Structures are given as C-alpha cells and as structure tokens.
Amino acid sequence: xxxxxxxxxxxxxxxxxxxxxxxxxxxxxxxxxxxxxxxxxxxxxxxxxxxxxxxxxxxxxxxxxxxxxxxxxxxxxxxxxxxxxxxxxxxxxxxxxxxxxxxxxxxxxxxxxxxxxxxxxxxxxxxxxxxxxxx
Amino acid sequence: xxxxxxxxxxxxxxxxxxxxxxxxxxxxxxxxxxxxxxxxxxxxxxxxxxxxxxxxxxxxxxxxxxxxxxxxxxxxxxxxxxxxxxxxxxxxx
Numbered sequence: 001x002x003x004x005x006x007x008x009x010x011x012x013x014x015x016x017x018x019x020x021x022x023x024x025x026x027x028x029x030x031x032x033x034x035x036x037x038x039x040x041x042x043x044x045x046x047x048x049x050x051x052x053x054x055x056x057x058x059x060x061x062x063x064x065x066x067x068x069x070x071x072x073x074x075x076x077x078x079x080x081x082x083x084x085x086x087x088x089x090x091x092x093x094x095x096x097x098x099x100x101x102x103x104x105x106x107x108x109x110x111x112x113x114x115x116x117x118x119x120x121x122x123x124x125x126x127x128x129x130x131x132x133x134x135x
Numbered sequence: 136x137x138x139x140x141x142x143x144x145x146x147x148x149x150x151x152x153x154x155x156x157x158x159x160x161x162x163x164x165x166x167x168x169x170x171x172x173x174x175x176x177x178x179x180x181x182x183x184x185x186x187x188x189x190x191x192x193x194x195x196x197x198x199x200x201x202x203x204x205x206x207x208x209x210x211x212x213x214x215x216x217x218x219x220x221x222x223x224x225x226x227x228x
Contacts (some may be wrong), residue, residue: 061200
C-alpha cells in the first residue's frame with residue numbers, strides 16, 4: 001500500500017496540470033517498510049516530452065540526499081500520463097529500476113485527475129492500494 | 136584515504152546489505168571495475184557486456200553527475216564520495 005499525505009497528493013496533481021501537455025515526474029520519499037510517503041520532490045523531466053520522462057539526474061541526487069537527511073528514503077517515483085490511463089507502459093515496466101519501489105502514475109485523461117500505484121518486479125506489474133490521508 | 140561509494144537499495148543485496156563501501160581512489164571506471172570484482176552480482180547493473188558503464192545508472196562524484204565531467208575517466212580523489220543511483224525513466228515511447 002502507498003499512503004500519501006493530502007498535501008502531497010495536491011502537489012502532485014498541481015504539478016501534472018502545470019506541466020501538461022508534457023509528462024511530469026518526481027520522487028516519493030518515506031518509509032520503505034510501510035509505504036508511507038512523507039515528502040514529494042518535484043523533479044525536472046529531462047526528456048521534456050509528452051510521451052516519455054527521465055528524472056533529471058541532479059534532481060534525483062538532491063532528493064535522495066534530502067530524504068536521507070530527514071531519515072527517510074526515496075521509495076518510489078511518480079510520473080504523469082496526460083492522455084492515457086494511469087497504467088504502466090511497456091517502457092515503464094522494462095525500465096523500472098528497483099523492485100522495492102512504488103510506481104505511481106497520475107492521469108489527466110479524464111476530467112478528474114486519477115492516481116494509481118504499482119509494484120513492478122521482474123516485469124510483473126501488481127497494482128496496490130493508494131490511501132490519501134489528511135495530516 | 137579511501138573513496139566512499141554510496142550504493143542504491145537495488146545494489147545493496149550484492150554487498151551484504153551495506154549502503155556504503157570503500158574503494159581505492161582512481162577513475163570512476165577503475166572504481167566500478169573494483170566493485171564488480173569484489174561484488175560480482177553488481178556486474179549486470181553497472182556494466183554492459185562490452186564493459187561500458189550502463190546507460191541506466193547515474194554516477195556522481197561529490198554531487199556532480201559524471202556525464203558533465205569526464206564520464207568513466209572522471210578522477211575520484213582520496214576521500215571523495217562516489218554515489219550510484221538507478222536512472223529513473225519511462226513513458227510510452
């Protein structure tokens with residue numbers, strides 16, 4: 001399960017809308033044991049594309065260091081699908097770097113943004129519950 | 136003084152769970168070769184079949200991405216820190 005604080009969820013949706021029609025991306029920092037997210041780090045999409053994303057390498061290092069300084073770890077990545085449902089693409093699956101991570105996707109395909117999250121291990125995608133919690 | 140190498144979670148199982156290991160100063164390429172020699176399980180994550188650095192790995196020397204330095208030839212001095220992270224990418228293409 002992935003648990004997002006409400007302010008993180010709002011920040012993710014705002015970023016996706018701000019950066020559309022390009023895909024946006026960012027890193028989720030939190031507790032790897034529970035899937036509780038504590039901070040979200042917006043990152044630059046180095047690919048600057050509506051179809052692909054690459055987390056800018058220096059943003060990734062900065063987010064990783066800040067997460068560790070706060071006693072957390074980077075536990076996953078978020079990216080947006082601007083015109084398609086929130087399900088991992090073939091590229092998302094083959095390039096998933098860490099089987100312990102959470103792969104969250106926010107979709108703007110419908111009138112209301114929707115967010116889903118997945119675990120990806122050895123090419124197998126498993127959807128997980130996403131809880132958005134106040135506080 | 137050795138170089139401190141910070142490993143991402145995905146590589147730690149190949150290094151008995153350690154998050155930081157030490158290596159000898161030298162170039163990035165030499166340090167990666169040393170790591171693969173000591174921890175053979177990392178080889179596929181770090182090097183291609185032809186011995187080049189994998190594209191889907193980010194390596195930093197003291198916070199600088201080696202793509203903006205001298206790539207595998209980047210010098211790593213005594214006491215420096217080398218950080219390895221998985222490159223994170225995806226999309227529809």
